[in-house]
Amino acid sequence: xxxxxxxxxxxxxxxxxxxxxxxxxxxxxxxxxxxxxxxxxxxxxxxxxxxxxxxxxxxxxxxxxxxxxxxxxxxxxxxxxxxxxxxxxxxxxxxxxxxxxxxxxxxxxxxxxxxxxxxxxxxxxxxxxxxxxxxxxxxxxxxxxxxxxxxxxxxxxxxxxxxxxxxxxxxxxxxxxxxxxxxxxxxxxxxxxxxxxxxxxxxxxxxxxxxxxxxxxxxxxxxxxxxxxxxxxxxxxxxxxxxxxxxxxxxxxxxxxxxxxxxxxxxxxxxxxxxxxxxxxxxxxxxxxxxxxxxxxxxxxxxxxxxxxxxxxxxxxxxxxxxxxxxxxxxxxxxxxxxxxxxxxxxxxxxxxxxxxxxxxxxxxxxxxxxxxxxxxxxxxxxxx
Numbered sequence: 001x002x003x004x005x006x007x008x009x010x011x012x013x014x015x016x017x018x019x020x021x022x023x024x025x026x027x028x029x030x031x032x033x034x035x036x037x038x039x040x041x042x043x044x045x046x047x048x049x050x051x052x053x054x055x056x057x058x059x060x061x062x063x064x065x066x067x068x069x070x071x072x073x074x075x076x077x078x079x080x081x082x083x084x085x086x087x088x089x090x091x092x093x094x095x096x097x098x099x100x101x102x103x104x105x106x107x108x109x110x111x112x113x114x115x116x117x118x119x120x121x122x123x124x125x126x127x128x129x130x131x132x133x134x135x136x137x138x139x140x141x142x143x144x145x146x147x148x149x150x151x152x153x154x155x156x157x158x159x160x161x162x163x164x165x166x167x168x169x170x171x172x173x174x175x176x177x178x179x180x181x182x183x184x185x186x187x188x189x190x191x192x193x194x195x196x197x198x199x200x201x202x203x204x205x206x207x208x209x210x211x212x213x214x215x216x217x218x219x220x221x222x223x224x225x226x227x228x229x230x231x232x233x234x235x236x237x238x239x240x241x242x243x244x245x246x247x248x249x250x251x252x253x254x255x256x257x258x259x260x261x262x263x264x265x266x267x268x269x270x271x272x273x274x275x276x277x278x279x280x281x282x283x284x285x286x287x288x289x290x291x292x293x294x295x296x297x298x299x300x301x302x303x304x305x306x307x308x309x310x311x312x313x314x315x316x317x318x319x320x321x322x323x324x325x326x327x328x329x330x331x332x333x334x335x336x337x338x339x340x341x342x343x344x345x346x347x348x349x350x351x352x353x354x355x356x357x358x359x360x361x362x363x364x365x366x367x368x369x370x371x372x373x374x375x376x377x378x379x380x381x382x383x384x385x
Contacts, residue, residue, distance in 0.1 A: 003207035005254050006164055007144045008133075008171040013246065015235060018134055018174035021087070022049035028130035028169065029085030031056035033078040035098040037090035038063045042136055042177070046089050058083060062090070065158075065268065065275060066097035067151040068111045074101035078129075085130040089177075091189070092140025092275070095133045099166050100148035102128035111150060116162060116362055117265075118155040124163040133168045136177040138228075138241035139189025139276050141196055141249015143171035149265075149275075157269035157357055167253075175235060175242040183229050187336035188276035190225045190241055195279045196248030197221065198287070198310055200255035202303040203366040210255040215313060217247035222314045229336055256366025259286045259358070263380065266357035273344035280338040284330035285382035291322050293369045303368035341384050351380045 012020060025032055032055055036043045040061045050057050058081040060074050078086065078101060086105070088098025104111060106126045112119040133143035142148075147162035181189070194217075200206060201214035224240035231237065263286070264278045287307070294304050304322070311325035312318055320328075346354070355376040358364060364371075371379075 003209065003254070005209045006146065006167060007250055007253065008168040010169070011144065011171045011173070011246070013173045013243070015174060015176050015239065017172050018046065018177055019049060021046060021132055021134055021170070021172050022053040022055060024170050025050060025055050025085060025087060025132055026053040028132070029055070029083070031058065031081065031083045032085050032087045033058050033060050033074065033081065033083040033101065035060045035062060035074065035086060035088040035090070035094050035101065037061070037094045037136070043089040046134065062094050062097045065093045065151055066100065066148065067153065068115070069153070070097055071100045071104060071111045071150060075104045078105050083129070085132070087132045087134070089134040089136060091135065091137040092142040095135060095140070095142040096148040096150070098133065099131060099142070099168070100150060100161050102131040103161065103163065103166050105129045111161060112152070114161050115150065115152070115159050117159040117360060118152050118157055119159065124165050127165050130169045132170045132172065134172045134174065134177065135245070137181060137185060137189040138178050138238070138245040139192040141193065141245050141252065143168060143173065144246060144249040145253040151269050155269065156266070158265045160362060173242050173246050175239040178238050178242060179233055179235065181232060183232065184337065186229050186232060187338055188274055188280055189245070190221065190228065191280035191283060191333065191336065191338060192276035193241065193245040193248045194218070194221045194225070195260050195283050196252045196257065197244065198283070199258035199260060200251035201310060202290070202306045202368045203255045203258060204368055205256045205366050206306070207255060210251040213247035213251045217244040217251070218310060218313045220244040222316065225332070226335065257363040258367040259290065259364060259371060259379070261363035262358045262361040262367065263354065265361040265363065266354050267341070267346065270350070270354070271345045277338060278341070278344070280333055281341050281383045282379065284326045284333060285379040287329055288326035289371065289375050289379045290368060291326070293371060293375055298369050301368055341380070346384060348381070348384065351377055351384070354380060
């Protein structure tokens with residue numbers, strides 16, 4: 001077995017660590033493009049800290065999930081304002097946008113020149129502008145990944161801009177930034193994080209290093225996701241979820257994902273559906289289909305005992321079976337109020353198109369087994385209602 005592991009240059013974790021970001025930024029540049037989500041007020045303390053440190057700042061709010069057009073606008077703004085570093089403070093959308101803007105700020109051309117699947121897939125040649133990530137949700141792990149997922153309206157799909165050069169210079173994970181998340185966002189982002197722990201654990205590219213993060217991350221998610229959903233001000237539970245999200249990001253960046261994210265790419269490109277909610281709706285159906293396909297065609301695959309181990313970690317039952325895993329995941333989805341795909345506008349007549357696009361998604365390459373067209377459709381059908 002051979003593998004590699006790469007992550008952000010520096011990771012700072014813990015309650016209150018967000019107050020350290022401005023001082024670090026001062027060491028990287030004089031003027032920052034501050035990328036935020038649709039509620040820029042959540043970065044007000046960071047903005048004040050940057051001013052105290054003498055770092056100029058140009059706000060750049062991102063409404064919704066990032067697109068090719070959004071990144072173009074961000075790069076234009078950064079150049080016009082003569083920024084020399086990029087800071088993203090927000091959910092995965094803001095951080096992905098920030099990573100892409102930092103990369104395209106120093107590299108010539110258009111985002112589509114570098115985008116996978118629907119773009120030219122060119123390699124980034126120049127190191128991005130210095131980039132700092134401060135997540136305000138516990139879901140995507142984007143603060144330690146080497147890609148940015150961008151929507152392309154003309155192609156009706158999401159695809160990744162990817163390069164080892166895109167790993168952030170500094171990732172600051174402060175659980176206090178997640179204390180005000182509403183229950184619905186806590187649920188969808190928490191299940192996204194859980195997906196990004198389970199998929200790398202059974203991935204065709206799983207390795208000894210990422211296994212450590214997946215096992216501990218699943219344990220933390222099982223212990224605290226419901227607690228944070230019901231008691232949003234519980235800092236201990238929020239800290240568990242922030243660690244689980246970080247561990248999921250470390251795992252997926254180095255072991256890949258699977259069919260859940262393979263489906264999420266076209267669904268997110270075709271419908272106004274939040275990424276985390278899509279993954280949450282698909283996690284149990286895809287897990288069930290994967291296990292059945294492995295039992296039918298690849299009993300020797302190491303993913304099967306890994307699924308069984310995941311069942312025991314998540315349920316807390318040392319005797320849990322493969323069947324218990326999907327059942328537990330589905331019950332978790334229901335208890336957290338995650339709606340089916342139909343709520344986001346997905347219709348039965350869309351499923352063939354979604355399945356065809358998902359089969360080409362980069363995340364599908366690491367799924368533990370190649371799913372057949374009818375299996376892809378069955379997973380979608382189950383998640384639809």
